[in-house]
Amino acid sequence: MTDKPKYPAPVGNPETAHFWDAAKQGxxxxxxxxxxxxxxxxxxxxxxxxxxxxxxWEESKGEGVIYSYSLMRKSPxxxxxxxxxxxxxxxSLLTNFVDCDLTALKIGQxxxxxxxxxxxxxxxxFTPVG
Amino acid sequence: xxxxxxxxxxxxYEHPTRHAPDKSTAQLHAECAKGALEDAGLTKADVDGYFxxxxxxxxxxxxxxxxGLKLRHLDSTETGGCSYIIALGHAAEAIAAGKCSxxxxxxxxxPRTGPMPPRAFGPEVDFEAAYGATTxxxxxxxxxxxxxxxxxxxxxxxxxxxxxSHHAQYNPHAMLRDVVTVEDVxxxxxxxDPLHRLDCCVVSDGGGxxxxxxxxxxxxxxxxxxxxxGHGESLKGPNGGRKLDLTYSAGVWSGPPAFAEAxxxxxxxxxxxxxxxxxxxxxxxxxxxxxxxxxxxxxxxxDGNLISGVGKLPWNTDGGGLCNNHPINRGGITKIIExxxxxxxxxxxxxxxxxxxxxxxxxxxxxxxxxxxxSTAILERV
Numbered sequence: 001m002t003d004k005p006k007y008p009a010p011v012g013n014p015e016t017a018h019f020w021d022a023a024k025q026g027x028x029x030x031x032x033x034x035x036x037x038x039x040x041x042x043x044x045x046x047x048x049x050x051x052x053x054x055x056x057w058e059e060s061k062g063e064g065v066i067y068s069y070s071l072m073r074k075s076p077x078x079x080x081x082x083x084x085x086x087x088x089x090x091x092s093l094l095t096n097f098v099d100c101d102l103t104a105l106k107i108g109q110x111x112x113x114x115x116x117x118x119x120x121x122x123x124x125x126f127t128p129v130g
Numbered sequence: 131x132x133x134x135x136x137x138x139x140x141x142x143y144e145h146p147t148r149h150a151p152d153k154s155t156a157q158l159h160a161e162c163a164k165g166a167l168e169d170a171g172l173t174k175a176d177v178d179g180y181f182x183x184x185x186x187x188x189x190x191x192x193x194x195x196x197x198g199l200k201l202r203h204l205d206s207t208e209t210g211g212c213s214y215i216i217a218l219g220h221a222a223e224a225i226a227a228g229k230c231s232x233x234x235x236x237x238x239x240x241p242r243t244g245p246m247p248p249r250a251f252g253p254e255v256d257f258e259a260a261y262g263a264t265t266x267x268x269x270x271x272x273x274x275x276x277x278x279x280x281x282x283x284x285x286x287x288x289x290x291x292x293x294x295s296h297h298a299q300y301n302p303h304a305m306l307r308d309v310v311t312v313e314d315v316x317x318x319x320x321x322x323d324p325l326h327r328l329d330c331c332v333v334s335d336g337g338g339x340x341x342x343x344x345x346x347x348x349x350x351x352x353x354x355x356x357x358x359x360g361h362g363e364s365l366k367g368p369n370g371g372r373k374l375d376l377t378y379s380a381g382v383w384s385g386p387p388a389f390a391e392a393x394x395x396x397x398x399x400x401x402x403x404x405x406x407x408x409x410x411x412x413x414x415x416x417x418x419x420x421x422x423x424x425x426x427x428x429x430x431x432x433d434g435n436l437i438s439g440v441g442k443l444p445w446n447t448d449g450g451g452l453c454n455n456h457p458i459n460r461g462g463i464t465k466i467i468e469x470x471x472x473x474x475x476x477x478x479x480x481x482x483x484x485x486x487x488x489x490x491x492x493x494x495x496x497x498x499x500x501x502x503x504x505s506t507a508i509l510e511r512v
Contacts, residue, residue: 010256020256040370042257048370068278068376068499070270072262072322082267084374091371094500096261107278123260 009120015045018057020121028062028113028124030091031055041091062113063088063129069097069105085111085126098125134391137222138348138357139509141170141341142467144448146303148455150335151243156187156196158238162339163197170341171351172232177341179203179230181221183213184247185239185458193236203230209365210495211405213237214340214463215505218491219361221342231344238337239458246459258500265407265459266330268497270322273410275376277324279425282413284324286428288315290409291328291452293436298449300478305332306453315409329409331451331461338463354474355512360392367501377425379494380504381418389420392508394488396420399508401472401483402443403465405493406450412436415492416443419506438481447472447481462493466507473511487511 012020022029031043035052046053069083081102086092097105098114110129115122143165145158153161159182167173180201186193190206203224207216214237221233251259276282292312298304310328318327348355364383368374389395396419404419406412413427421443422430435441448454448468451461469489471477477486489509496502 007260010260012256016256038372040372042254042371044253044370049372067374068271068275070267070274070322070325070499072264072267072270073319074266074321075262080262082261082263083271084368084376086374087371092368092374093371094258094261094263094368107274 007116007118007123009118010123012121016043019043023115023121023124026115028060029057030060030087030089032058039089039091041087041093060087060089064111066105066107066109066111067092068107071102071105081105095124095126097127099127131223131226132391133219133222133226133361134359135357136226136345137342138345138355139340139466139470140343140348140351140353141166141172142470143169144338144464144467145238145336145457147336148303148305148334149242150240153240155185155239156193158240158335158337159186159193159236160197162238162337163234163236166234166339166341170353172341174198176232177234179221179224179233181205181217181233181235183217183237184208185237185460203233209503209505211407211460212462212493212495212503212505213460214466215491215493215507216363216503218340218342218358218466218507219363219505222358222361225342225344231347233342235340235342235463236337237339237457237460237463239460240335241333241458242335263497263500265497266322266325268499269408269410270325271499272376272414273324276410276414279377280428282428284316284326285312286432287329287409287413288312289431289434290406290412290436291315293431293434293441294406294446294450294452296437297447297481298453300480301449301454304449304454305334306449325408325410331407331456332453333459334455334457336455336457338457338467340463340466356470356473357510357512358507359510360388360390360508361506362387363503363505365501365503376499377414379414379418379498380502381415381492381494381506384504384506385419385492388506388508394508398488399443399490400486401447401469401489402445403469403489403491404445405461405465406446406452407461409452411494411498414498415494419490419492438483444481444483447477462495462505465491465493469509473509
């Protein structure tokens with residue numbers, strides 16, 4: 001089956017369900033603390049910076065730059081590139097780079113979020129811009 | 131409460147096997163326990179404290195029962211490859227507090243001839259697991275950023291492997307005994323950019339064990355005296371994505387309290403056992419522990435500076451994880467064992483550091499580029 005999902009479906013839990021519901025609508029969310037104003041990722045109900053429980057969901061543009069990456073060349077499923085992206089809003093997150101020449105990735109390169117299907121909610125990945 | 135001079139390492143044992151298809155994992159733990167107790171001149175009946183980590187089949191309860199231990203103190207802190215350096219610190223604390231008098235620490239596993247335990251995920255699972263972080267690419271990301279910020283080169287990283295191979299040629303148990311050059315490392319296949327095959331450690335079956343005890347018991351035994359003078363532990367993760375910096379490790383927090391407790395500085399250290407899961411791991415940790423400035427680790431390891439008898443900081447004189455062994459992909463305990471050999475004057479004569487009276491042991495556990503723990507211990511010959 002060519003349309004078989006390549007990626008595992010997120011299991012989800014009450015703390016993060018809203019993130020995955022939004023992902024189904026193509027929206028990429030981060031969390032922001034209304035007490036200390038700091039954003040964070042992945043989402044938590046209690047702010048990992050100031051420990052306030054006043055955290056709220058915020059839609060991210062899903063754009064940022066590559067902080068670092070590594071192209072795994074010895075994989076039974078083929079080469080893939082893991083990396084950290086620093087979002088324009090501030091937080092950095094672990095991801096894969098997709099839909100691009102993996103050998104041309106560079107630190108500092110601009111990237112944007114792209115969702116890939118699973119059997120459940122879609123998963124966020126990143127791809128170079130332009 | 132300080133642990134300084136309150137606990138001694140009386141027994142060590144490194145399993146000679148690197149390939150154990152005919153043994154069980156529990157059996158390897160038991161063989162290591164027996165070896166370390168015999169080295170100390172103690173018996174199983176003397177043991178009243180037991181420390182193990184995630185490699186112990188079923189955890190601390192079934193493993194302690196399998197060994198037939200009668201305990202009044204037990205601990206199973208799981209922090210990957212540095213679990214055993216943390217266990218050493220916790221054993222020293224327990225001994226200093228009078229909670230036990232003879233502590234046994236064991237590590238064993240057989241990833242070469244059996245399956246590796248699946249990686250355990252935490253609350254991050256849905257946000258990270260699908261992306262395929264492995265030991266190779268997680269450390270690759272650290273190396274990539276270190277090169278980007280500080281101009282560290284593949285040639286500099288290769289010197290770490292060159293040093294390990296110079297030591298391993300004298301270790302009859304080492305998996306890799308051929309001396310390699312910088313060119314050999316650079317020309318080996320790329321595994322996960324920018325780490326080559328020879329930037330990576332070996333995978334071995336095997337194990338090791340330690341016996342930690344009180345000053346009084348240690349002095350009653352017919353073994354050279356090696357004591358703990360300082361210990362530290364810490365952890366580091368992406369911190370909610372806040373101010374991500376992959377160029378340093380939790381060693382920046384585990385090192386200073388260990389040095390302070392021991393009352394020494396990096397300049398005083400005669401020999402260093404520093405966990406070498408990959409060449410980049412060593413470079414980052416040397417910086418974090420203060421052996422050189424942040425960003426200068428590549429320059430520090432170049433030109434053979436880690437080679438005993440050649441360079442300024444003799445390091446991993448058994449060949450380390452890069453060449454000797456890396457039982458169950460966990461290098462913490464073998465780092466302690468070789469440091470004790472150095473302090474006892476029992477390392478191979480070709481790599482023994484003259485008058486080695488102060489050693490550092492340091493390691494990380496987990497994935498350096500994702501989330502990890504670190505632990506530092508300072509050991510002294512009495």
